[in-house]
Amino acid sequence: MIKPHVYHSLGLCDQEYQSIVDILGREPSNTELAMFSVEWSEHCGYTRSRKWLKLLPKKGKYRNLLSEDSGGIIVDDLAVIFKMESHNHPSQVEPKQGAATGVGGIIRDIFTAGARPVASLNSLRFGQLTKPYNRYLLKGVVDGIQSYGNCLGVPTIGGEIYFDKSYNGNCLVNAMSIGIAKKDKVVRARAKGNGNAIIYAGASTGRDGIGGCSVLASKEFKEGEEKRPAVQIGDPFTEKCLIEATLEALNTGYVLGLKDMGAAGLTCCTSEMAQAGDSGMEIELERVPKKEKDMQAWELMMSESQERMLLCVEKGKEKTIKDIFAKWDLQASVIGRVTDDGRVRIKYKGNVVADIRARALTDSPIYDMPYKKPAYLDKLNKLDLSKIPLPQDCNKVLLKLLSSPSLCSKKWVYEQYDHMVQTNTVVLPGSDAAVIRLKGKNKAIAATTDCNSRYCYLNPYRGAQIAVAEAARNLVCSGAQPAAVTDCLNFGNPEKADRFWQFKNCVQGIARACRFLRLPVVSGNVSFYNESPKEAIYPTPTIGMIGIIDDVKLACTQYFKKEDDVVILLGLCRAELGGTEYLKIAHKKVRGDAPALDLRREQALQRATLEAIRKGLVSSAHDCSEGGLAVALAECCISDRENMVGAVIDGLTFNSRSDAVLFGESQSRVIISCEKKNVPKIKTIAAKSKVPFRVIGKTCAERLKISRRDKVIVDLPCQMMSTAWSDSLEKMIF
Amino acid sequence: MRFGVVVFPGSNCDQDCFYVIRDRLAQPVRYIWHKDKRIADYDCIILPGGFSYGDYLRAGAIARFSPIMKPIIDFAHKGGAVLGICNGFQILLEAGLLPGAMLRNDNIHFICKYVYTRVENDSTIFTNSCKKGQILKIPIAHNEGRYYIDENGYSRLKENKQIVLRYCSRQGVVSDEYNPNGAKGNIAGIVNERGNVLGMMPHPERSPEASLGSDDGIYLFDSIITWLRKVI
Numbered sequence: 001m002i003k004p005h006v007y008h009s010l011g012l013c014d015q016e017y018q019s020i021v022d023i024l025g026r027e028p029s030n031t032e033l034a035m036f037s038v039e040w041s042e043h044c045g046y047t048r049s050r051k052w053l054k055l056l057p058k059k060g061k062y063r064n065l066l067s068e069d070s071g072g073i074i075v076d077d078l079a080v081i082f083k084m085e086s087h088n089h090p091s092q093v094e095p096k097q098g099a100a101t102g103v104g105g106i107i108r109d110i111f112t113a114g115a116r117p118v119a120s121l122n123s124l125r126f127g128q129l130t131k132p133y134n135r136y137l138l139k140g141v142v143d144g145i146q147s148y149g150n151c152l153g154v155p156t157i158g159g160e161i162y163f164d165k166s167y168n169g170n171c172l173v174n175a176m177s178i179g180i181a182k183k184d185k186v187v188r189a190r191a192k193g194n195g196n197a198i199i200y201a202g203a204s205t206g207r208d209g210i211g212g213c214s215v216l217a218s219k220e221f222k223e224g225e226e227k228r229p230a231v232q233i234g235d236p237f238t239e240k241c242l243i244e245a246t247l248e249a250l251n252t253g254y255v256l257g258l259k260d261m262g263a264a265g266l267t268c269c270t271s272e273m274a275q276a277g278d279s280g281m282e283i284e285l286e287r288v289p290k291k292e293k294d295m296q297a298w299e300l301m302m303s304e305s306q307e308r309m310l311l312c313v314e315k316g317k318e319k320t321i322k323d324i325f326a327k328w329d330l331q332a333s334v335i336g337r338v339t340d341d342g343r344v345r346i347k348y349k350g351n352v353v354a355d356i357r358a359r360a361l362t363d364s365p366i367y368d369m370p371y372k373k374p375a376y377l378d379k380l381n382k383l384d385l386s387k388i389p390l391p392q393d394c395n396k397v398l399l400k401l402l403s404s405p406s407l408c409s410k411k412w413v414y415e416q417y418d419h420m421v422q423t424n425t426v427v428l429p430g431s432d433a434a435v436i437r438l439k440g441k442n443k444a445i446a447a448t449t450d451c452n453s454r455y456c457y458l459n460p461y462r463g464a465q466i467a468v469a470e471a472a473r474n475l476v477c478s479g480a481q482p483a484a485v486t487d488c489l490n491f492g493n494p495e496k497a498d499r500f501w502q503f504k505n506c507v508q509g510i511a512r513a514c515r516f517l518r519l520p521v522v523s524g525n526v527s528f529y530n531e532s533p534k535e536a537i538y539p540t541p542t543i544g545m546i547g548i549i550d551d552v553k554l555a556c557t558q559y560f561k562k563e564d565d566v567v568i569l570l571g572l573c574r575a576e577l578g579g580t581e582y583l584k585i586a587h588k589k590v591r592g593d594a595p596a597l598d599l600r601r602e603q604a605l606q607r608a609t610l611e612a613i614r615k616g617l618v619s620s621a622h623d624c625s626e627g628g629l630a631v632a633l634a635e636c637c638i639s640d641r642e643n644m645v646g647a648v649i650d651g652l653t654f655n656s657r658s659d660a661v662l663f664g665e666s667q668s669r670v671i672i673s674c675e676k677k678n679v680p681k682i683k684t685i686a687a688k689s690k691v692p693f694r695v696i697g698k699t700c701a702e703r704l705k706i707s708r709r710d711k712v713i714v715d716l717p718c719q720m721m722s723t724a725w726s727d728s729l730e731k732m733i734f
Numbered sequence: 735m736r737f738g739v740v741v742f743p744g745s746n747c748d749q750d751c752f753y754v755i756r757d758r759l760a761q762p763v764r765y766i767w768h769k770d771k772r773i774a775d776y777d778c779i780i781l782p783g784g785f786s787y788g789d790y791l792r793a794g795a796i797a798r799f800s801p802i803m804k805p806i807i808d809f810a811h812k813g814g815a816v817l818g819i820c821n822g823f824q825i826l827l828e829a830g831l832l833p834g835a836m837l838r839n840d841n842i843h844f845i846c847k848y849v850y851t852r853v854e855n856d857s858t859i860f861t862n863s864c865k866k867g868q869i870l871k872i873p874i875a876h877n878e879g880r881y882y883i884d885e886n887g888y889s890r891l892k893e894n895k896q897i898v899l900r901y902c903s904r905q906g907v908v909s910d911e912y913n914p915n916g917a918k919g920n921i922a923g924i925v926n927e928r929g930n931v932l933g934m935m936p937h938p939e940r941s942p943e944a945s946l947g948s949d950d951g952i953y954l955f956d957s958i959i960t961w962l963r964k965v966i
Contacts, residue, residue, distance in 0.1 A: 146843075146844050147844075150785070150844055150846075150875070150877075151744070151746075151785040151788060151789070152746065153746025153747070153784060153785075235788070236785070236788065237743070237744050237785060237787065237788025237789075237790065238788075240743070240744055240746065240785070240788075241743050241744070328743060329743060414846075415843075415845055415846055415847050416843050416844045416845070416846070417844075417846060418844070418846045418875045419846055420846060420873050420875060420937075420940050420946075421746055421747060421750065421783075421875065421940075422749070422750060423750045423753065423754075423939065423940050423942065423946060425946065426945055426946065428947065437945070439753070439757075552945065553945075642904070
């Protein structure tokens with residue numbers, strides 16, 4: 001008889017334990033109990049989130065492709081596979097290895113689909129940099145990402161980093177990877193064909209990472225708890241060899257299915273591959289390569305040792321496949337066979353230690369979680385602008401914003417990432433979206449990640465829509481047609497009704513925006529329990545999005561190119577300041593409502609911007625987001641450090657407060673620069689889509705000047721803005 | 735003329751070098767597997783960048799014992815053209831084909847960015863298409879790129895005109911300010927005494943066309959091709 005404290009410690013509740021007994025018709029063995037505990041965890045089984053995730057649309061403009069562990073779209077003869085995944089809890093405990101294995105894990109999801117990984121991005125959130133532990137986390141996470149990604153030779157081309165006190169107890173590390181395959185070479189994560197071989201390839205199995213998904217990722221942090229042993233250790237060199245060996249093995253055509261042993265390791269691979277192929281599997285654990293002596297069956301089934309995979313290989317072709325792995329000095333062993341009885345049968349030392357219907361493991365319970373609007377929200381949403389004093393010195397405010405942790409240049413970070421390997425990076429980090437070309441084609445892929453979690457905190461439904469809209473706007477500004485989405489949903493404890501309300505509303509918001517903009521959500525991940533005893537994180541539904549550029553020569557960047565170009569604002573500045581970076585930095589206030597968003601206007605703006613770029617009329621295009629128009633203009637001036645270009649902005653209309661115009665974060669706005677002769681054509685394009693169009697100034701040398709009627713309210717040399725923007729992150733962390 | 739690109743486990747710029755030579759320069763090129771004990775008839779061998787053997791122990795320290803290194807050393811001793819880029823440079827140092835050693839970057843971080851280098855010697859196999867003093871914009875991407883050699887060795891390098899590339903400003907000023915990693919004398923690339931083995935930290939294969947930010951890397955490959963046309 002298994003005692004309650006045993007299954008409780010594995011993360012199972014009484015009711016779940018009873019279901020297991022009912023399914024098996026007997027008490028589970030230790031191994032079986034361990035297997036259920038990981039497969040039925042939120043992390044693997046999406047027990048609490050699944051009901052709502054069904055709302056996310058699956059159809060868009062491009063043909064999509066949904067696989068077990070990742071998804072993508074078809075572009076001509078290519079499959080572009082991509083996914084984003086969280087590695088928050090491990091990174092909070094051990095930042096370097098946590099982040100490194102996050103990168104390793106997501107990249108394995110890509111190449112086990114048969115695609116060569118071509119780019120990575122990451123979206124990071126940390127608490128305030130004034131706290132030493134947060135500085136340690138930032139440095140450790142960046143070190144983990146660079147050490148793993150650089151070694152693999154997969155360029156880290158973009159991402160985002162924000163800092164807020166809500167992340168003081170829980171940092172977020174969301175890693176995204178993109179891969180390319182010939183569309184007929186994509187493999188599924190399934191096992192089929194009675195008698196076919198199950199081959200284990202890669203590193204040996206140890207006791208590292210046991211319970212990573214069930215114990216670490218599915219619970220809140222408590223003070224002083226030691227969870228380090230649940231973090232895995234990464235070896236990028238092995239993974240690099242694994243990528244090459246796997247792609248070579250797939251080329252033989254003998255590999256029928258393939259899956260990464262990530263969360264829940266061997267348990268997840270065996271049960272999910274069997275279930276996906278509508279078959280069963282018999283595994284002999286003695287044949288699993290082990291790092292340590294005397295490992296128990298349940299440890300082998302739960303271990304999350306890194307850089308391992310499971311392959312289903314055509315019977316009789318085992319040697320061909322094993323030889324390829326041997327060529328790369330990797331072990332590959334036949335550890336079992338596919339069966340036709342739908343059961344996962346695990347043997348160890350002559351005994352059957354588990355015998356479960358695969359579907360019973362993968363059909364995890366679905367919970368209908370209660371939700372409730374947080375009581376504080378109505379009060380929080382109220383913002384009386386008349387009580388916010390107007391800034392005396394807009395220069396000072398602008399410099400303060402440019403040097404603030406969330407808005408300043410992330411050069412210190414991305415220069416540590418190899419962002420050029422594979423020689424496809426056409427737009428380097430530091431613009432709205434990164435762009436990689438597709439060798440041998442005229443096309444390119446633009447990619448971005450986005451989420452303003454403060455908006456989501458103030459208004460989850462709209463905040464999540466804004467995350468989608470802004471990601472799409474970033475892609476459009478780079479000249480890409482937004483194509484598809486991966487989401488990484490980071491939230492607090494779902495068992496608390498107000499947290500679950502945030503989750504539900506964010507998912508609904510994403511679903512609404514994606515449906516409207518015709519963007520399928522092809523892959524994703526949920527991370528709950530990002531919560532310490534003090535507080536939960538801001539709801540952070542990170543959106544990863546890719547777009548397609550038809551002609552790589554028309555890829556666009558955000559910075560001004562030369563003097564005497566005309567500067568145009570598409571879109572309107574509203575009298576709103578809720579949730580802005582300005583309010584937080586200059587007035588120490590987080591309140592109000594998230595900016596308004598009208599998806600129809602957004603779509604029109606994106607359509608007009610993209611048309612202007614595709615017709616070659618535009619020199620630069622930049623989305624206005626955190627920090628508003630003034631910060632966006634400053635970025636246009638200084639983000640090409642070798643060629644800074646100033647601007648005189650004297651054509652803005654000030655219908656509302658000057659700080660709302662300069663620093664407000666109204667949505668659906670883009671700053672364009674172009675040659676004078678192109679202005680009428682762009683005006684016509686904007687009029688056709690009914691997009692507000694206004695010439696606001698022109699580019700010039702050295703300074704950014706913004707005036708309200710005849711009075712100059714911002715006047716700063718580019719060099720001074722550049723110093724504030726480029727050097728501040730390094731100053732804050734050392 | 736045939737180019738060979740060596741593939742060590744952990745090499746990750748092998749395919750980029752291959753692509754430039756085959757697709758950009760239309761030259762015959764093949765991969766050479768690190769376990770091979772002999773090499774076929776090549777005219778130029780490239781040791782590409784990456785993390786051979788994970789850079790465990792020390793960058794290049796394990797790769798130098800790969801079976802392929804013996805025939806490559808023989809090839810170099812016979813005067814064959816060998817180009818080591820980044821990790822390839824580190825391997826050449828470890829193998830003793832070039833003098834000096836690599837230390838960790840002085841900021842103790844990996845650095846990936848475009849830098850400028852000045853051609854100090856334009857009469858080598860690898861730089862004959864350049865002009866002395868020409869400035870090449872080529873990216874770096876490394877953790878251990880701080881070239882070190884003792885004073886005697888440094889003097890010898892200078893005397894023999896073995897210093898081929900130095901880090902500099904956009905205008906060509908060589909100074910500490912434009913030294914990305916703390917390398918002795920801003921050294922970015924050196925040849926051996928005979929001049930047939932070049933090691934360089936910047937990645938010429940990453941700057942093969944203007945759309946990637948620069949096509950200055952092509953000068954080096956063009957130089958090799960020009961030289962090979964003369965000698966073959």
